Amino acid sequence: MVSMLDYIYEEQVTLEKIIKEFDFNLPELKDVTHCLILATGSSYNASLAAKYYMESTGDMYIDIQEPFDFLHYGKVDPKFDLVIAVSQSGKSTSTIHAVEKITQFQKIKTITLTSDSESPITKVANHMLNLNMGMEKVGFVTKGYSATVLNLMLLSLAIASQSHRMDEKVLEKEKENLCKAVYSINKIIDKTAKFFENKKAELKESNRFLAIGYGPNWGTAKEFETKFTETVRKPSQGFELEAYMHGPYLEANETHSIFFVETDSAILSRSKALRGYMESHVKRCYVISTQSAGGEDELALDLDVSEKISPLLLVIPFQYFAYQIATIQGIDLGQRIFDDFDQVLQSKI
Numbered sequence: 648m649v650s651m652l653d654y655i656y657e658e659q660v661t662l663e664k665i666i667k668e669f670d671f672n673l674p675e676l677k678d679v680t681h682c683l684i685l686a687t688g689s690s691y692n693a694s695l696a697a698k699y700y701m702e703s704t705g706d707m708y709i710d711i712q713e714p715f716d717f718l719h720y721g722k723v724d725p726k727f728d729l730v731i732a733v734s735q736s737g738k739s740t741s742t743i744h745a746v747e748k749i750t751q752f753q754k755i756k757t758i759t760l761t762s763d764s765e766s767p768i769t770k771v772a773n774h775m776l777n778l779n780m781g782m783e784k785v786g787f788v789t790k791g792y793s794a795t796v797l798n799l800m801l802l803s804l805a806i807a808s809q810s811h812r813m814d815e816k817v818l819e820k821e822k823e824n825l826c827k828a829v830y831s832i833n834k835i836i837d838k839t840a841k842f843f844e845n846k847k848a849e850l851k852e853s854n855r856f857l858a859i860g861y862g863p864n865w866g867t868a869k870e871f872e873t874k875f876t877e878t879v880r881k882p883s884q885g886f887e888l889e890a891y892m893h894g895p896y897l898e899a900n901e902t903h904s905i906f907f908v909e910t911d912s913a914i915l916s917r918s919k920a921l922r923g924y925m926e927s928h929v930k931r932c933y934v935i936s937t938q939s940a941g942g943e944d945e946l947a948l949d950l951d952v953s954e955k956i957s958p959l960l961l962v963i964p965f966q967y968f969a970y971q972i973a974t975i976q977g978i979d980l981g982q983r984i985f986d987d988f989d990q991v992l993q994s995k996i
């Protein structure tokens with residue numbers, strides 16, 4: 648039976664293929680400046696991680712909303728000219744219904760990003776972009792998360808180039824930067840595995856896990872939260888750096904493990920300041936960083952990538968840890984739990 652770990656090891660090859668085969672000539676993406684993204688769970692986190700890349704590289708504005716809330720309480724700002732509905736399975740009820748509501752009542756283009764070209768969401772959106780990653784059979788998505796982040800980044804390049812905001816040379820350069828990043832995935836997995844080997848005893852003992860990120864890696868911290876909650880099944884929460892300082896730190900105690908997700912930017916000193924303070928109040932502060940070297944609790948991945956591309960890579964240690972920490976705790980991730988949930992709650996069609 649295929650496992651979450653198998654999918655993690657497939658990421659590099661899959662992401663290379665996505666870049667190589669991506670179609671940048673999508674005429675329906677012309678003249679787009681304001682996008683509303685509707686997505687939930689890991690698809691929401693992936694959108695958050697890709698947002699800064701899309702806004703800065705594709706020169707556009709991105710708003711991300713939870714489809715259920717949008718469906719019942721939201722309205723479409725007239726400035727939006729594209730709705731991107733992200734659903735890896737294509738079966739999330741709230742995302743499908745939110746798109747349905749928009750297409751019924753508004754004149755706005757909708758495109759769905761999904762791994763399944765036959766899924767229900769493709770029947771309600773105007774256009775479809777296949778994630779080109781095959782189907783992921785494990786519910787705790789890893790390859791699909793990374794494929795979604797990458798496809799959103801590529802989509803922003805396509806939008807910028809179709810809208811004549813990016814010339815061919817810049818487009819090629821951006822593709823090159825993404826390729827270079829993706830080529831480092833297997834090395835990241837190897838480094839993560841070594842780090843995990845040294846830390847597994849203490850990670851097994853932790854009662855609560857937190858991740859703190861900033862900028863695009865706020866999305867990474869939120870995906871940590873989703874992945875750890877689904878698999879490790881101990882209280883796990885991801886925070887935006889400054890938000891952690893407004894209340895959440897008050898629960899800190901010596902059983903907590905905090906992961907700081909750090910990239911080299913103007914915000915790094917703020918993250919280091921918080922880390923320095925928290926070190927004496929929690930069990931352990933770890934760092935997952937793009938740096939070339941660090942202390943013994945730092946997984947320094949030595950990555951030459953821009954901050955906006957970094958979430959594509961910095962999530963990988965969390966995907967690996969989620970699988971391994973669950974496993975050393977004796978959790979069989981192949982064993983389905985809450986088997987009747989979808990049937991009772993209808994959150995997936």
Ligand SMILES: O=P(O)(O)OC[C@H]1O[C@](O)(CO)[C@@H](O)[C@@H]1O
Nearest residue numbers: 687688689690734735736737739
């Ligand atoms: O991207 P999709 O297929 O809409 O799924 C959203 C979320 O729903 C879940 O499958 C749980 O129902 C999550 O694992 C996932 O992140």
